Amino acid sequence: MTPVGADPLWIEIVLELPFAAAEVMADAVGELTGGVEIRDAQTIIQAGSGRAVLVAQCTPEMEAEVLAEIEAAAARMKEAGVSVDPLSVRRREAHEDEWRDVWKQYFRATRVGRTFLIRPSWDLKAAVEGDRVIDLDPGRAFGTGGHATTRLVIALAEEIAERRVEAFLDLGCGSGILSIAAVRLWPSAHGLAVDIDPESVATTDENLALNKVTTVATRVGSIDGVSGASDLVLANIEAGVLGALAADFPARVAAGGTVILSGILVDQADDVVRAFVAAGFALEARRDEDEWAALRLRPS
Numbered sequence: 001m002t003p004v005g006a007d008p009l010w011i012e013i014v015l016e017l018p019f020a021a022a023e024v025m026a027d028a029v030g031e032l033t034g035g036v037e038i039r040d041a042q043t044i045i046q047a048g049s050g051r052a053v054l055v056a057q058c059t060p061e062m063e064a065e066v067l068a069e070i071e072a073a074a075a076r077m078k079e080a081g082v083s084v085d086p087l088s089v090r091r092r093e094a095h096e097d098e099w100r101d102v103w104k105q106y107f108r109a110t111r112v113g114r115t116f117l118i119r120p121s122w123d124l125k126a127a128v129e130g131d132r133v134i135d136l137d138p139g140r141a142f143g144t145g146g147h148a149t150t151r152l153v154i155a156l157a158e159e160i161a162e163r164r165v166e167a168f169l170d171l172g173c174g175s176g177i178l179s180i181a182a183v184r185l186w187p188s189a190h191g192l193a194v195d196i197d198p199e200s201v202a203t204t205d206e207n208l209a210l211n212k213v214t215t216v217a218t219r220v221g222s223i224d225g226v227s228g229a230s231d232l233v234l235a236n237i238e239a240g241v242l243g244a245l246a247a248d249f250p251a252r253v254a255a256g257g258t259v260i261l262s263g264i265l266v267d268q269a270d271d272v273v274r275a276f277v278a279a280g281f282a283l284e285a286r287r288d289e290d291e292w293a294a295l296r297l298r299p300s
Contacts, residue, residue, distance in 0.1 A: 010096040013066060017087045019221065019291075021077055022052035023238055024085070028073035032066050033058045034197040041290070057094065057159040067091075089096070113154045116181065121210075132184040135210050136177060149236050149262040152287050152294030154181050156260050157234070160296070165189045168232040169252060170216075171223055171265075172196075176204030178234045179216045186232075189218040194226060229254040235261050239268040244277040252300075253299060258284075262294040269293040 017025060020038060026036040039053040049052040060282055067089070071186040074084045074096050109125035111119045117131045127133045155176075170179040173193035182191055193204050199220050208216055219225065223245055231254050235242060242261055253259055259281060264272050266288055273283050273295060282300035286293060 002110065009060065010094050010212040011060055011063045011066075012092050013058065013063075013070075014090045015054040015056075015070065015087065016047070017052060017054070017084050019047075019050055019052045021082050022054060022086045023240070024077055024082065025070070025073050026054055027238060027240060028069055029054065029066060032062060032069055035200065045142070060093075063199040066178070088116050091199065103111070112151050113158045114183070115158065116154055118177070132181070134177060134180045134184065136175060136180075137210065139257065145192075148175060148265075148289040149294065150291060152289055153178055153234055153236055153260050153262045155230075156285060156287055156296045157181060157185055158292055160258060161185045163231075163258065165231040165258075167228075167230045167254070168234065169226060169230040169258055171226075171233060172237040173204045173218070174200050176207040176216075176218075179204065180207065180211050180213055182232065182234065183211075183213050183215060189215065189231075192223055192226065192230070193218045194223070196220065196222055218298050223248045223252060228252075228253055229257065231257045233257070233259045235259070236263045239264040239272050242272050243275040246272075246279040249276070250280050250299065253281075255299065259297045259300065260294065261297070262292070266291050266292045266293045269295065273297075 007241045015025065022038055026038055030036045033056040037055040039047045039055065041047060041049055063078065070089060074087055076086070077084050084300070089149055109120070109123045115130060115132045116134060117125065117127055118134045118136055119125050121135065121137055166189055168189055168191045170182065170191060170193040173179055173195045176193055179191050179193045182189060195201050198220050201220050204218050229252055233249065233253055242264065249259060261272060269286065276297055277283070280300055281297040283295060283298040284298050
Protein backbone atom coordinates (compact mmCIF):
# COMPACT_ATOMS: atom_id res chain seq x y z
CA MET A 1 0.00 0.00 0.00
CA THR A 2 1.38 3.42 -0.94
CA PRO A 3 1.76 5.70 2.09
CA VAL A 4 -0.33 8.86 2.16
CA GLY A 5 1.58 11.69 0.46
CA ALA A 6 3.98 9.34 -1.35
CA ASP A 7 4.31 9.19 -5.12
CA PRO A 8 1.99 6.46 -6.46
CA LEU A 9 3.42 3.05 -7.30
CA TRP A 10 3.23 1.86 -10.90
CA ILE A 11 4.36 -1.25 -12.67
CA GLU A 12 6.55 -0.27 -15.60
CA ILE A 13 6.55 -2.80 -18.43
CA VAL A 14 9.22 -2.47 -21.12
CA LEU A 15 9.05 -4.44 -24.36
CA GLU A 16 11.69 -4.62 -27.06
CA LEU A 17 10.66 -6.01 -30.45
CA PRO A 18 11.05 -5.45 -34.21
CA PHE A 19 9.92 -1.98 -35.30
CA ALA A 20 7.46 -3.47 -37.81
CA ALA A 21 5.50 -5.08 -34.97
CA ALA A 22 5.60 -2.09 -32.60
CA GLU A 23 2.42 -0.27 -33.58
CA VAL A 24 0.19 -3.36 -33.40
CA MET A 25 1.63 -4.27 -30.01
CA ALA A 26 1.29 -0.67 -28.80
CA ASP A 27 -2.38 -0.64 -29.82
CA ALA A 28 -3.02 -3.86 -27.92
CA VAL A 29 -1.23 -2.79 -24.75
CA GLY A 30 -2.58 0.76 -24.97
CA GLU A 31 -6.15 -0.51 -24.79
CA LEU A 32 -5.41 -1.63 -21.24
CA THR A 33 -2.94 1.01 -20.05
CA GLY A 34 -4.35 4.14 -21.69
CA GLY A 35 -1.18 4.78 -23.66
CA VAL A 36 2.24 3.46 -24.60
CA GLU A 37 5.51 5.30 -25.20
CA ILE A 38 7.19 4.12 -28.41
CA ARG A 39 10.94 4.60 -28.63
CA ASP A 40 12.60 4.18 -32.01
CA ALA A 41 15.68 5.42 -33.81
CA GLN A 42 14.26 8.98 -33.89
CA THR A 43 13.03 9.51 -30.34
CA ILE A 44 14.91 11.34 -27.59
CA ILE A 45 15.56 8.00 -25.87
CA GLN A 46 16.52 5.86 -28.83
CA ALA A 47 16.07 2.21 -29.72
CA GLY A 48 18.41 0.27 -31.98
CA SER A 49 18.07 0.32 -35.76
CA GLY A 50 15.09 -1.73 -36.87
CA ARG A 51 13.96 -2.16 -33.27
CA ALA A 52 11.43 -0.45 -31.04
CA VAL A 53 11.05 -0.20 -27.30
CA LEU A 54 7.56 0.15 -25.83
CA VAL A 55 7.13 1.51 -22.32
CA ALA A 56 3.81 1.24 -20.52
CA GLN A 57 2.67 1.74 -16.96
CA CYS A 58 -0.16 0.06 -15.17
CA THR A 59 -1.38 -0.39 -11.64
CA PRO A 60 -0.18 -3.51 -9.81
CA GLU A 61 -3.71 -4.91 -10.08
CA MET A 62 -3.58 -4.70 -13.90
CA GLU A 63 -0.17 -6.27 -14.38
CA ALA A 64 -1.28 -9.86 -15.00
CA GLU A 65 -3.88 -8.76 -17.56
CA VAL A 66 -1.38 -6.59 -19.43
CA LEU A 67 1.23 -9.37 -19.56
CA ALA A 68 -1.40 -11.83 -20.81
CA GLU A 69 -2.41 -9.40 -23.58
CA ILE A 70 1.23 -9.02 -24.66
CA GLU A 71 1.48 -12.80 -25.04
CA ALA A 72 -1.84 -12.96 -26.91
CA ALA A 73 -0.94 -10.07 -29.25
CA ALA A 74 2.40 -11.68 -30.07
CA ALA A 75 0.62 -14.96 -30.89
CA ARG A 76 -1.87 -13.15 -33.16
CA MET A 77 0.92 -11.42 -35.07
CA LYS A 78 2.86 -14.65 -35.52
CA GLU A 79 -0.27 -16.31 -36.94
CA ALA A 80 -0.61 -13.37 -39.35
CA GLY A 81 3.00 -13.79 -40.48
CA VAL A 82 4.37 -10.73 -38.66
CA SER A 83 7.72 -11.34 -37.01
CA VAL A 84 7.83 -10.39 -33.33
CA ASP A 85 11.07 -12.16 -32.42
CA PRO A 86 13.23 -11.47 -30.65
CA LEU A 87 10.73 -10.11 -28.13
CA SER A 88 11.82 -9.25 -24.61
CA VAL A 89 9.56 -8.17 -21.75
CA ARG A 90 10.81 -6.61 -18.53
CA ARG A 91 8.88 -5.24 -15.58
CA ARG A 92 9.74 -3.29 -12.48
CA GLU A 93 8.09 -1.24 -9.80
CA ALA A 94 8.34 2.50 -10.46
CA HIS A 95 7.24 5.71 -8.81
CA GLU A 96 5.76 8.77 -10.47
CA ASP A 97 8.75 10.99 -9.72
CA GLU A 98 11.07 8.66 -11.70
CA TRP A 99 9.16 9.33 -14.92
CA ARG A 100 9.60 13.07 -14.59
CA ASP A 101 13.25 12.80 -13.58
CA VAL A 102 14.24 10.68 -16.58
CA TRP A 103 13.29 13.49 -18.94
CA LYS A 104 15.94 15.71 -17.37
CA GLN A 105 18.64 13.43 -18.81
CA TYR A 106 17.37 13.62 -22.38
CA PHE A 107 14.95 16.52 -22.96
CA ARG A 108 16.71 19.81 -23.59
CA ALA A 109 15.55 23.06 -25.19
CA THR A 110 14.76 22.27 -28.82
CA ARG A 111 14.01 24.36 -31.90
CA VAL A 112 11.12 22.99 -33.95
CA GLY A 113 9.87 24.27 -37.27
CA ARG A 114 10.80 27.78 -38.31
CA THR A 115 9.86 29.68 -35.16
CA PHE A 116 9.23 27.42 -32.18
CA LEU A 117 11.47 27.03 -29.15
CA ILE A 118 10.36 24.20 -26.87
CA ARG A 119 12.07 24.16 -23.52
CA PRO A 120 11.70 22.25 -20.25
CA SER A 121 11.82 23.96 -16.88
CA TRP A 122 15.36 22.62 -16.32
CA ASP A 123 16.75 24.14 -19.55
CA LEU A 124 15.22 27.60 -20.01
CA LYS A 125 17.21 28.66 -23.04
CA ALA A 126 16.82 32.38 -23.77
CA ALA A 127 14.40 33.20 -26.56
CA VAL A 128 15.29 35.54 -29.41
CA GLU A 129 13.02 37.93 -31.28
CA GLY A 130 10.43 36.04 -33.30
CA ASP A 131 10.55 32.88 -31.20
CA ARG A 132 7.27 31.24 -30.31
CA VAL A 133 8.12 29.73 -26.91
CA ILE A 134 6.54 26.63 -25.41
CA ASP A 135 7.60 25.78 -21.85
CA LEU A 136 6.95 22.10 -21.35
CA ASP A 137 7.22 19.49 -18.62
CA PRO A 138 6.06 16.24 -20.26
CA GLY A 139 5.36 14.15 -17.16
CA ARG A 140 4.13 10.73 -18.28
CA ALA A 141 2.47 12.08 -21.44
CA PHE A 142 3.73 11.87 -25.02
CA GLY A 143 4.91 15.02 -26.78
CA THR A 144 8.13 17.01 -26.37
CA GLY A 145 8.92 18.10 -29.91
CA GLY A 146 11.71 15.54 -29.92
CA HIS A 147 9.78 13.08 -32.07
CA ALA A 148 9.27 13.46 -35.81
CA THR A 149 5.49 13.09 -35.53
CA THR A 150 5.21 16.22 -33.36
CA ARG A 151 7.67 18.20 -35.47
CA LEU A 152 5.73 17.36 -38.63
CA VAL A 153 2.43 18.64 -37.21
CA ILE A 154 4.01 21.90 -36.10
CA ALA A 155 5.66 22.39 -39.50
CA LEU A 156 2.39 21.82 -41.39
CA ALA A 157 0.58 24.20 -39.02
CA GLU A 158 3.21 26.92 -39.43
CA GLU A 159 2.64 26.84 -43.20
CA ILE A 160 -0.98 27.96 -42.75
CA ALA A 161 -0.48 30.52 -39.98
CA GLU A 162 -2.23 33.15 -42.11
CA ARG A 163 -5.52 31.19 -42.17
CA ARG A 164 -8.41 32.21 -39.96
CA VAL A 165 -8.63 29.89 -36.95
CA GLU A 166 -11.08 30.82 -34.22
CA ALA A 167 -11.57 27.33 -32.78
CA PHE A 168 -9.36 24.26 -32.80
CA LEU A 169 -9.47 20.68 -31.53
CA ASP A 170 -6.39 18.83 -30.27
CA LEU A 171 -7.37 15.17 -30.42
CA GLY A 172 -5.08 12.91 -28.39
CA CYS A 173 -3.48 15.90 -26.71
CA GLY A 174 -0.72 14.05 -24.79
CA SER A 175 1.40 16.73 -23.10
CA GLY A 176 -0.62 19.57 -24.65
CA ILE A 177 2.23 20.71 -26.90
CA LEU A 178 0.07 21.00 -30.03
CA SER A 179 -2.60 23.01 -28.22
CA ILE A 180 0.01 25.46 -27.02
CA ALA A 181 1.55 25.62 -30.51
CA ALA A 182 -1.89 26.42 -31.95
CA VAL A 183 -2.38 29.23 -29.45
CA ARG A 184 1.03 30.64 -30.31
CA LEU A 185 0.10 30.61 -34.01
CA TRP A 186 -3.46 31.89 -33.51
CA PRO A 187 -3.48 33.87 -30.24
CA SER A 188 -7.18 34.74 -30.42
CA ALA A 189 -8.33 31.14 -30.98
CA HIS A 190 -10.11 28.98 -28.44
CA GLY A 191 -9.32 25.29 -28.25
CA LEU A 192 -10.39 21.95 -26.83
CA ALA A 193 -7.75 19.36 -25.89
CA VAL A 194 -9.01 15.77 -25.58
CA ASP A 195 -7.31 12.50 -24.65
CA ILE A 196 -8.53 9.10 -23.54
CA ASP A 197 -5.76 9.02 -20.88
CA PRO A 198 -6.57 11.03 -17.72
CA GLU A 199 -2.84 11.38 -17.00
CA SER A 200 -2.32 13.08 -20.36
CA VAL A 201 -5.17 15.49 -19.70
CA ALA A 202 -3.73 16.31 -16.27
CA THR A 203 -0.31 16.94 -17.86
CA THR A 204 -1.92 19.15 -20.52
CA ASP A 205 -3.60 21.17 -17.77
CA GLU A 206 -0.24 21.67 -16.06
CA ASN A 207 1.46 22.78 -19.27
CA LEU A 208 -1.36 25.13 -20.24
CA ALA A 209 -0.99 26.79 -16.84
CA LEU A 210 2.80 26.88 -17.20
CA ASN A 211 2.39 28.73 -20.49
CA LYS A 212 -0.36 31.02 -19.15
CA VAL A 213 -2.82 29.67 -21.71
CA THR A 214 -6.40 30.22 -20.56
CA THR A 215 -8.24 29.72 -23.86
CA VAL A 216 -8.01 25.91 -24.09
CA ALA A 217 -10.46 23.61 -22.33
CA THR A 218 -9.51 20.00 -21.59
CA ARG A 219 -11.53 16.82 -21.45
CA VAL A 220 -10.99 13.09 -20.95
CA GLY A 221 -12.54 11.28 -23.90
CA SER A 222 -12.39 10.83 -27.66
CA ILE A 223 -13.87 12.40 -30.75
CA ASP A 224 -17.32 10.93 -30.12
CA GLY A 225 -17.64 13.20 -27.09
CA VAL A 226 -16.82 16.36 -29.06
CA SER A 227 -19.70 18.49 -30.31
CA GLY A 228 -19.45 21.38 -32.73
CA ALA A 229 -17.01 22.06 -35.57
CA SER A 230 -13.53 23.58 -35.40
CA ASP A 231 -11.53 25.51 -37.97
CA LEU A 232 -8.51 23.30 -37.23
CA VAL A 233 -8.26 19.72 -35.98
CA LEU A 234 -4.87 18.35 -34.91
CA ALA A 235 -4.48 14.62 -34.30
CA ASN A 236 -1.15 12.92 -33.62
CA ILE A 237 -2.46 9.38 -33.15
CA GLU A 238 -1.64 5.94 -34.54
CA ALA A 239 -2.64 5.35 -38.16
CA GLY A 240 -5.02 2.53 -37.33
CA VAL A 241 -6.96 4.74 -34.95
CA LEU A 242 -7.07 7.62 -37.43
CA GLY A 243 -8.44 5.37 -40.16
CA ALA A 244 -11.13 4.01 -37.85
CA LEU A 245 -12.17 7.52 -36.79
CA ALA A 246 -12.12 9.14 -40.26
CA ALA A 247 -15.90 9.09 -40.63
CA ASP A 248 -16.23 11.03 -37.35
CA PHE A 249 -14.14 13.97 -38.57
CA PRO A 250 -16.50 15.75 -41.02
CA ALA A 251 -18.91 16.80 -38.27
CA ARG A 252 -15.99 18.24 -36.25
CA VAL A 253 -14.43 20.30 -39.08
CA ALA A 254 -15.92 23.63 -40.09
CA ALA A 255 -16.49 24.52 -43.74
CA GLY A 256 -13.14 25.59 -45.16
CA GLY A 257 -11.36 24.13 -42.13
CA THR A 258 -8.14 22.14 -41.92
CA VAL A 259 -7.15 18.74 -40.51
CA ILE A 260 -3.54 17.87 -39.71
CA LEU A 261 -2.80 14.21 -38.98
CA SER A 262 0.38 12.54 -37.75
CA GLY A 263 1.55 9.40 -35.97
CA ILE A 264 1.52 7.70 -39.38
CA LEU A 265 4.26 5.47 -40.75
CA VAL A 266 5.21 6.30 -44.33
CA ASP A 267 3.90 2.99 -45.65
CA GLN A 268 0.55 3.61 -43.91
CA ALA A 269 -0.01 7.11 -45.28
CA ASP A 270 -1.86 6.07 -48.44
CA ASP A 271 -4.34 4.01 -46.39
CA VAL A 272 -5.05 6.97 -44.10
CA VAL A 273 -5.48 9.29 -47.09
CA ARG A 274 -7.96 6.88 -48.67
CA ALA A 275 -9.99 6.69 -45.46
CA PHE A 276 -10.20 10.47 -45.21
CA VAL A 277 -10.96 10.96 -48.91
CA ALA A 278 -13.82 8.49 -48.47
CA ALA A 279 -15.00 10.62 -45.54
CA GLY A 280 -15.07 13.76 -47.69
CA PHE A 281 -11.61 15.29 -47.44
CA ALA A 282 -8.93 16.16 -49.99
CA LEU A 283 -5.20 15.93 -49.37
CA GLU A 284 -3.59 19.38 -49.41
CA ALA A 285 -0.03 18.67 -48.25
CA ARG A 286 2.16 15.89 -46.95
CA ARG A 287 5.47 15.95 -45.12
CA ASP A 288 7.72 12.97 -44.40
CA GLU A 289 10.59 12.66 -41.95
CA ASP A 290 12.45 9.37 -41.84
CA GLU A 291 9.79 6.65 -41.49
CA TRP A 292 7.02 9.06 -40.38
CA ALA A 293 4.46 11.00 -42.42
CA ALA A 294 2.02 13.79 -41.64
CA LEU A 295 -0.96 14.92 -43.72
CA ARG A 296 -2.86 18.18 -44.10
CA LEU A 297 -6.37 17.85 -45.49
CA ARG A 298 -9.40 20.05 -46.13
CA PRO A 299 -13.07 19.24 -46.76
CA SER A 300 -13.55 18.56 -50.47
